[in-house]
Amino acid sequence: MSDIDRERARKFQEMFVRILKSPLYKRKLSDYTLNGIGLSHIQSLPLTTKEDLRKAGIFGHLAVDMKEIAQYHESTGTTGEPSAAWFTQKDMIIGGRQLKECGVRLTSEDLVLIRFPYAMALPAFLMQHAAWQTGAGVVPASGRTVVTPYPRVLSLMKHLSVTVLAGLPREMELLAEAARLSGSEPSKDFPALRAICVAGELMSDKRREHIEKLWSVPVFNMYGSTETANIATMCENGTMHIVEQDFFVEVLNEDGSSPVAYGERGFAAITTLSHQGSPLLRYFNEDIISVEPCLCNCGRDGTKLVHYGRSKDRIRFGNIVLDAMDIQEAVYSLSPAPDAWKVLEQEKGLHFLLDSHDSGKWSEENVCSRLFSRLQVPVTIEITTLLDRVDLMSNVPSIKPVYIKKRSNGA
Numbered sequence: 001m002s003d004i005d006r007e008r009a010r011k012f013q014e015m016f017v018r019i020l021k022s023p024l025y026k027r028k029l030s031d032y033t034l035n036g037i038g039l040s041h042i043q044s045l046p047l048t049t050k051e052d053l054r055k056a057g058i059f060g061h062l063a064v065d066m067k068e069i070a071q072y073h074e075s076t077g078t079t080g081e082p083s084a085a086w087f088t089q090k091d092m093i094i095g096g097r098q099l100k101e102c103g104v105r106l107t108s109e110d111l112v113l114i115r116f117p118y119a120m121a122l123p124a125f126l127m128q129h130a131a132w133q134t135g136a137g138v139v140p141a142s143g144r145t146v147v148t149p150y151p152r153v154l155s156l157m158k159h160l161s162v163t164v165l166a167g168l169p170r171e172m173e174l175l176a177e178a179a180r181l182s183g184s185e186p187s188k189d190f191p192a193l194r195a196i197c198v199a200g201e202l203m204s205d206k207r208r209e210h211i212e213k214l215w216s217v218p219v220f221n222m223y224g225s226t227e228t229a230n231i232a233t234m235c236e237n238g239t240m241h242i243v244e245q246d247f248f249v250e251v252l253n254e255d256g257s258s259p260v261a262y263g264e265r266g267f268a269a270i271t272t273l274s275h276q277g278s279p280l281l282r283y284f285n286e287d288i289i290s291v292e293p294c295l296c297n298c299g300r301d302g303t304k305l306v307h308y309g310r311s312k313d314r315i316r317f318g319n320i321v322l323d324a325m326d327i328q329e330a331v332y333s334l335s336p337a338p339d340a341w342k343v344l345e346q347e348k349g350l351h352f353l354l355d356s357h358d359s360g361k362w363s364e365e366n367v368c369s370r371l372f373s374r375l376q377v378p379v380t381i382e383i384t385t386l387l388d389r390v391d392l393m394s395n396v397p398s399i400k401p402v403y404i405k406k407r408s409n410g411a
Helices: 003-019 023-028 039-044 050-056 089-100 123-134 150-159 169-181 205-215 324-331 364-375
Strands: 069-074 084-088 111-114 137-140 164-167 195-198 219-225 229-234 240-242 247-252 266-272 283-293 303-310 315-317 320-322 340-346 349-355 379-383
Touching: 003 039, 003 266, 023 050, 039 247, 050 283, 069 089, 084 089, 089 123, 089 229, 111 123, 111 150, 123 137, 150 169, 164 169, 169 195, 169 205, 195 205, 205 219, 205 324, 229 303, 247 283, 303 324, 324 340, 324 349, 324 364, 349 364, 364 379
Parallel strands: 111 137, 111 164, 164 195, 195 219, 349 379
Antiparallel strands: 069 084, 219 229, 229 240, 240 303, 247 266, 266 283, 283 303, 315 320, 340 349
């Protein structure tokens, strides 16, 4: 058994002591024999679903006394009830340490502008802890607020010589467009910027390449959720490494009854080995992922993770199954890539709404052909205006975008 396997086995035992203090798991595990149970027995234990968390309520999976809680967070999903998550001070420190493993390699020389929203969401605070733990400075330029509109953020980046930008992928695209509208060239006019860290949205390889081209710096992705904190970070070679000392990640079939083969797409079940405030056992978070063993050139082994999107965004046409990752890869393979886009599922195919300041370079026939060749389903497009560029340059905060609109049954 390797050192990391021994550490995870120990943390799993410790996690069980904590988890049984929460009302949810006291009830959920009451019929299970838990003496001597270890990670090798995990598939005999029940899944935790989003519906379980909703029914349990805000305090349902709280596993420590309130006096130990440092922060409370909620997910910012576009649909359904928000998910609650409780964090002790130790949880926040561990969350910062998880992000420190990112290939950006923060140092005390860095000044990190954090563009993640600070209201209720988690990533801004974890990024802040990662910066503090490495000695880096922080500029808290929260997104989705009137306090820091896009022109002001660009001014802060330039005048403060910000070295690392952290936020949602969409914010990186909007900041680049705001820079263009203000007469700047993002790839040249921010010479201090050396890297971008993103989380909170799906990030395909093509989208990452697009953002890297906009800013001429490497982009590092991170994968996690409000309920779990950060599960995987991208190294300098573009590999998403699972933070294995803190998480046990399973990839299951659609009904959660059995694992899929290594490297195959399936449904994530996340066990938080280190979380104190609201630990989770086999959290079936409705994400589509794959994992497989990896010996990376960065020197790390273990398993790598690929995130393909949410199950709610999966589209089926006959035998063809498209995840959000497939659609995003197709969109960002266009030249030029759009400034904004949206896809509508229709009975006979997909209808794409595309917006670019450079749309004159698009041919409708070529765009349709390119999208069809990637997706193998009928495609129609509409070149239109999705992004209000006047709002972008004024004091209007952005809202969470919807990229994929599924059709309702019978529509």
